Amino acid sequence: MSDDRGRSVRTGGGQALRGAMTLLGAGAAAAGATLAYGRFVELNRFHVRRETLAVLPPGARDVRVLHLSDLHMIPGQRRKVDFVRGLAELEPDLVLDTGDNFSHLDALPWLLEALDPLLDLPGAYVPGSNCYFAPQPKNPARYLWLHTSLGTGVGRRREDPAALLPFREMHEAFDARGWLGLVNTTGELVVNGVRIDFSGVDDPHLGYDRHPGFAPRPGRDGDGSVQAAGAPSVRLGVAHAPYLRTLERFARDGAEAVFAGHTHGGQICLPGGRALVSNCDLPPSRAKGVSHDEGIPVQVSAGLGTSRFAPVRLFCPPEAVLVTLTARPSDESAGAGDAASA
Ligand SMILES: [Fe+2]
Incomplete structure (x- = not known):
């Protein structure tokens, strides 16, 4: 050349x-x-998602449930505190907190300030791993490849008492304000004339879940007589992490709806909000919103925070969810509807 x-x-x-x-x-x-x-930006784009679940007996009054999850509170998160406090203006009938409330050892006062107006309302809670153990430094994109398929907590470091979050003080504060702790136990609240039977489990992600089933319904479980059941009622399963085994067990026990968090909605999603992971064995397409297991609605919250060591959200803004439990159509009106459409 x-x-x-x-x-x-x-x-x-x-x-x-x-x-x-x-x-x-x-x-x-x-x-x-x-x-x-x-x-x-995205990390602070707090919003309220609204859902309606027709799971109450015909004729029952609506029950508005404010579902909070994965606050991952850190001292100084004033915008998050103000947003959560402002949720009281939605006038929910009931508050459900599905855990992961902390991301810092000193966050309890900030958490209680955020929840203070809501603690005056009927409420119930279950813990997540980030109620017990302080987060560890990690890559913000860890969610994209880490997949815990069993949720047994195997390999997690739990021996350091300095890493224990103030979960006992948190539970005591919630209990003192009248919220129900559903840590592997049942509970009952009457809201708007509707009896709500809860079955709650400790965090399945840690393998701490021990299902208590549901308390028997007077006049319903013994002889199957719905007419003798008294007040209209609904059975809700509550857990932090929506592992498939957890959902299946709730369904088998007779839950009529399930509430969970943990997934962060995928946290780092594709445009349009499509999740790539759920951080458990739930399909990523179900990482936020209402999906169904054996005909039972499963409400999964995308949560309000992230680990302080993974402070990024993409196409997955933090959310609180206002879920209206409403009456199913009666058999008669459903039949009339069928006749009219025939
Ligand atoms: Fe979380």
């Missing part, structure tokens, strides 16, 4: 290199901008 041709080849190589560097730079800038958006 001539010198001219040689020089020409070297020049072409330099242009290609410059082009590649420009592309890499643009890619790095776009990635940085996206991460900055996820860190400083």
Whole structure:
């Protein structure tokens, strides 16, 4: 090859290199901008999702349930505190907290300040792993490849007492305000004339879940006489992590709806909110919103926070969920509807 041709080849190589560097730079800038958006904007884009579940007996009055999960509170999170306090203006009839309330050892006062107006309302709670154990430093994108299929807590470091979060004080504060602790136990509340039978479990992600079943319904379970059951009632299963075994067991025990959190809605999602992971064996497509297991609605919250070591959300803003439990159509009206449409 001539010198001219040689020089020409070297020049072409330099242009290609410059082009590649420009592309890499643009890619790095776009990635940085996206991460900055996820860190400083999406993380604080709190909103309320609304759902309606027709699970109450015909004729029952509506029950408005405010479902909170995965607050992952850190001292200084004033916007989160103000948002949660403001949820009292929705005037829910009942508050359900499905755990992971902390992401810092000193967060209890901030958590209780956020929940203070809601603790005056009927409420119930279950713990998540981030109510017990302080988070560990980790890659923010860890959710994209870490998959705990069994939820047995195997391999987790639990021997350091300095890493224990103030869960006892939290439970005492909740109990003192009248919230029901559903830690592997049942509970009952009457709200708007509707008796709500709860079955709650400790965190399945840690393998702490021991299902208590549901308390018998007077006049219903013994002889099957619905007429003798008295007040209209509904059975709700409550857990932090929606492992499939947990949902299946709730369904088998007779739950009519299940509430859970843990997934963070996938936390780092594709545009449109499509989750890539659920951090458990629930399919990612069910990582937030209402889906069904054996005909039973399962409400999964995308949560209100993240680990302080993974402070990024993408296409998955933090949420509280206002779920209206409403009456199923009566057999008669369903029959009339069928006749009218025939
Ligand atoms: Fe969480």
